[in-house]
Amino acid sequence: MKPSRRHVLALALSAIAACAAAPAAAQGYPSKxxxxxxxxxxxxxxxxxxxxxxxxxxxxxxxxxxxxxxxxxxxxxxxxxxxxxxxxxxxxxxxxxxxxxxxxxxxxxxxxxxxxxxxxxxxxxxxxPLVLVASSGAGMKTFKDVAAAAKSGPLSYASPGSGSPMHILGELVNKAAGIDLRHVPYRGVAPAVNDVLGGHVPLTYITLGPVAPYLPAGKMVPLAVADSKRSPLAPNVPTFEELGYKGLQVxxxxxxxxxxxxxxxxxxxxxxxxxxxxxxxxxxxxxxxxxxxxxxxxxxxxxxxxxxxxxxxxxxxxxxxxxxx
Missing domain, CATH: 3.40.190.150 (Bordetella uptake gene, domain 1)
Incomplete structure (x- = not known):
């Protein structure tokens, strides 16, 4: 059946009202x-x-x-x-x-x-930015020290968990540097940092925030940043790329x-x-x-x-x- 002119007009007005309602709803956001x-x-x-x-x-x-x-x-x-x-x-x-x-x-x-x-x-x-950090008692001041220590005996690193970006970075560094640091996963950032501070694990891949309080006093030592350029939060720390390792930007x-x-x-x-x-x-x-x-x-x-x-x-x-x- 052919729709009446009034019916067509009603449909058109409904469509216009619906279109107008969407922006109005967005403009009233948030209302709760x-x-x-x-x-x-x-x-x-x-x-x-x-x-x-x-x-x-x-x-x-x-x-x-x-x-x-x-x-x-x-x-x-x-x-x-x-x-x-x-x-x-x-x-x-x-x-x-x-x-x-x-x-x-x-x-x-x-x-x-x-x-x-x-x-x-x-x-x-x-x-x-992610950074590789050593405990003060590990005796490692540069990544070169880490590579040398890893090739002379077992060495491990902590991360906030298996499958985390820190874990992925650790395995990429192992491959790029030809070393085999053993992964020690923790359930979160705090326990990983605490065990590195306590000297139970010599190294960790971590973000700068959790370790920043321990850097000025030398309780932890930043060794390398996994970025394309140095971090403004740690301008004196070299990137892995500066150290000769390509593709370690995680x-x-x-x-x-x-x-x-x-x-x-x-x-x-x-x-x-x-x-x-x-x-x-x-x-x-x-x-x-x-x-x-x-x-x-x-x-x-x-x-x-x-x-x-x-x-x-x-x-x-x-x-x-x-x-x-």
Whole structure:
């Protein structure tokens, strides 16, 4: 049956109203509390950053931002929770770079989210250079000392966990330098740092934040940075590339994601807020104590970083047979 003119007009008005409603809804965002999920226990650097960002975002949008810790399975549990949440901007994920590779190092069947297509990238909040550090009692002042010691007898290094970026870097260094440092995995940053401080393990691959308090007094000695250039947080520490080892650029980062399909206007709003937050002097100072360098930029920057890590480190994980415990 041919629709009446009145019916056609009603449909047209409905379509226009629907189109107008979407931007209006985005403009009214947020109208209730936002949940910021951290897929790791309270007390770590991701949790500290989430609470810092949450406080700043809350004051800007006049709504509470609640940090919700959902640890387990190398972050897969919390990340999967966000992937399944409504894509309305009220459930977000602050993820470290393990987000990109966690499922690649877990046993088959542990996967719970689509790394590349299951989320909406919002902003890369910062980067964290990885550094090789020795205990003061190890007697190693340079990476040359490490290589020599490794070739003369057994030597080990600590990491915050099997399959972590630090573990991956350690195995890449072993291959590049032709040495065989034995991996000692810990359940987190704090116990790894404590055992190196105590002299139980001579070396660790770590971010700068957790070891920064021990460097000025010489309790721990930074030997090399795994970046393309020296870190502004440790300008006197050479890069592996400077020392003659190519391809050892493995960094860490944090990024803000939402569920797949978030409205573009909400993404734009959050991205703008975070770009401003990352310029605040107190935020920059706090991030520095955590070993992080503020980044910011467009959602595309985070998407590219995530995809690059998934591809490059995924190949390393497969080639070297790296697995989580």
């Amino acid at each position: 509390p936002i949940t910021l999920v951290v897929a790791y226990p309270a007390g770590g650097d991701t949790d500290a950053l989430a609470r810092l960002f949450g406080e700043k975002l809350s004051s800007r949008v006049s709504q509470p931002v609640v940090v919700d810790n959902k640890p387990g399975a190398s972050g897969v549990i919390g990340s999967s929770f966000v992937a399944r949440a409504p894509a309305d901007g009220y459930t977000l994920l602050l993820a470290p770079s393990t987000f990109s590779i966690a499922q690649l190092v877990l046993k088959p069947g542990s996967a719970g989210y689509d790394v590349l297509n299951g989320f909406t990238p919002i902003i890369e909040t910062g980067t964290l 960094g860490a980062w944090h990024g803000l994601f939402g569920p797949k399909g978030m409205p573009a206007d909400i993404v734009k709003t959050l991205n703008a807020h975070f770009n401003e937050i990352l310029k605040m002097p107190d935020v920059v100072a706090r991030m520095e104590t955590l070993g992080a360098i503020p980044l910011g930029g467009s959602p595309e920057t985070l998407a590219k970083t995530n995809a690059a890590d998934y591809e490059r480190l995924g190949k390393v994980i497969k080639d070297l047979g790296i697995q989580a415990d």
